[in-house]
Amino acid sequence: MERVHDRDAQAFEVLFDRHCDAAYSLAYRMCGRAAMAEDIAQEAFVSLWRSGARYDPVRGSVRTWVLSTVRNRAIDAFRRDTAKQGRDVTDDGLAERAQAPERTDTEVERREQARQVRGALGTLPADQRQVIELAYFGGFSHSEIAQLLSLPAGTVKGRMRLGLGRLKVAMSESAGLIT
Amino acid sequence: MPETGDCGADAAAYVLGALEPMEAERFRLHMESCAICRAEVDSLEQIVGELPSSAHQHRAPKTLRRRVMAEVQADARADRRARPGRHRIQGMVLAPVVSLTVAVLAVVGIEITSTAGTAVYAASVGDAQVRVTNGHAELVVHKLPLPRGSRIYEVWLQHRHGAPQPTTALFSVTASGDGSVDVPGNLHGVREVLVTQERAGGAKHPTSQPVIVAPID
Numbered sequence: 001m002e003r004v005h006d007r008d009a010q011a012f013e014v015l016f017d018r019h020c021d022a023a024y025s026l027a028y029r030m031c032g033r034a035a036m037a038e039d040i041a042q043e044a045f046v047s048l049w050r051s052g053a054r055y056d057p058v059r060g061s062v063r064t065w066v067l068s069t070v071r072n073r074a075i076d077a078f079r080r081d082t083a084k085q086g087r088d089v090t091d092d093g094l095a096e097r098a099q100a101p102e103r104t105d106t107e108v109e110r111r112e113q114a115r116q117v118r119g120a121l122g123t124l125p126a127d128q129r130q131v132i133e134l135a136y137f138g139g140f141s142h143s144e145i146a147q148l149l150s151l152p153a154g155t156v157k158g159r160m161r162l163g164l165g166r167l168k169v170a171m172s173e174s175a176g177l178i179t
Numbered sequence: 180m181p182e183t184g185d186c187g188a189d190a191a192a193y194v195l196g197a198l199e200p201m202e203a204e205r206f207r208l209h210m211e212s213c214a215i216c217r218a219e220v221d222s223l224e225q226i227v228g229e230l231p232s233s234a235h236q237h238r239a240p241k242t243l244r245r246r247v248m249a250e251v252q253a254d255a256r257a258d259r260r261a262r263p264g265r266h267r268i269q270g271m272v273l274a275p276v277v278s279l280t281v282a283v284l285a286v287v288g289i290e291i292t293s294t295a296g297t298a299v300y301a302a303s304v305g306d307a308q309v310r311v312t313n314g315h316a317e318l319v320v321h322k323l324p325l326p327r328g329s330r331i332y333e334v335w336l337q338h339r340h341g342a343p344q345p346t347t348a349l350f351s352v353t354a355s356g357d358g359s360v361d362v363p364g365n366l367h368g369v370r371e372v373l374v375t376q377e378r379a380g381g382a383k384h385p386t387s388q389p390v391i392v393a394p395i396d
Binding site for chain 2 (some may be wrong): 140169
């Protein structure tokens, strides 16, 4: 990461190769459109490169840092696009799904992790899962969600709290994701 | 958080990025004196950090790699050209921001480098740069506070004459104040790139003083 911080293009290329699939997948999950997802992922990586790559290991892994930048850029894109078309799509039935990556050990581990997280999300009551997904993948604030669902803001926050609490328990029980 | 507030619910909304900017700021202040909330946030951040894994994984298109690395390589070349001793001052202009009561500025437009790569212009107000590559401009900002309430930052183009022209470039910043946005439109005749804080969706005329002024003339 020090070489990335020093704007070493080769080091950045390694970082890109390591995280580009996850970054693109998150962008795709958030916007549901291949071209827009590519634009968002591009903006995110270029912004990481140009911002001097201010990575702080205390605040999480490199992957978390990359993906939080992707999420921020997606939310910026949503704000630019006031119509917000395509924000509420789900993974199910999305066309243009790319061919699965090769099953390296890392990929297998990552897929297992993804399966566990999806499984944990699946254990949540639908109303709790809905507010979490609208907030995280849709980039909506709690007051926007309250307006969308015609609920009091306190109810939305309460569902977020309950949902994350349940998620924590479910993920702790499955494969020790949380240490 | 406010004495009557619900710390736990706010912690969950905070880690999901679902608090309004002003609420998030208040919550951050609250956490400084609330160990329970700090611990809750640390714990929930681990959970939220795993949410991207729940998305179906796709292979990134090859064009993404080409596009990103083309920009990275262009910047790297520009960096090499911009080593100390090769910077040059392009010009100095006096530029009051039209129709805005800004007591700004003797503005120094510094082009760090140009030629075939990327021209980089440092802001005279605020911590920012405008990077222009083949007529395509990107604004990169640092240390900007989060916009108030539901407001957002808007980019304006200031020509030699007339009021600043709005763009479709609306953006926010990370908690550390970093952000970047493409500057749309033709930069021909543009003297400055400005940023103001506006209501969500943007405004047709600036309603606040610019927090970024980047001369590119």
